[in-house]
Amino acid sequence: MSKLAEYRQLEKHLAEQLQALEALKNDGALKKEIEFETKLRGLLDQYGFSLKQVINLLDPQSPKRGPASVATPGTRKPRALKTYKNPHTGEVVETKGGNHKTLKEWKAEYSSDIVETWLN
Numbered sequence: 001m002s003k004l005a006e007y008r009q010l011e012k013h014l015a016e017q018l019q020a021l022e023a024l025k026n027d028g029a030l031k032k033e034i035e036f037e038t039k040l041r042g043l044l045d046q047y048g049f050s051l052k053q054v055i056n057l058l059d060p061q062s063p064k065r066g067p068a069s070v071a072t073p074g075t076r077k078p079r080a081l082k083t084y085k086n087p088h089t090g091e092v093v094e095t096k097g098g099n100h101k102t103l104k105e106w107k108a109e110y111s112s113d114i115v116e117t118w119l120n
Contacts, residue, residue, distance in 0.1 A: 083120045 001009075024030055044050065055062060079096040084103060086092075093102050106115045 084115065084118045085120055086118060 044054070049057075081094055081096055084093045084095075084106070086106060091102070093100055093106075095103055098104075103115065106118075
């Protein structure tokens with residue numbers, strides 16, 4: 001794409017985004033939300049509360065947001081068992097990693113991309 005065509009395309013997108021922004025600025029619901037957020041943050045500052053404290057105060061039964069999954073250090077998810085079947089010899093190799101002797105030989109002989117298609 002030429003620089004001029006790219007410039008015109010970006011200019012067009014910018015004009016569309018500016019038009020959408022102007023439409024949002026005139027939206028009454030957005031104005032109410034902005035006003036509410038401003039007043040709420042003012043109250044939080046005035047009384048020295050954080051958003052988490054207010055949520056706990058208003059809805060103590062709400063699910064606590066913690067880390068999605070706590071992994072213990074030094075452990076990781078076990079690798080899945082992969083089974084490769086050589087269509088030329090009918091030989092089957094089962095491995096959890098890529099460091100298998102026969103699998104390496106196949107990849108050297110037939111290429112890695114071809115051997116990956118043998119995955120069952």
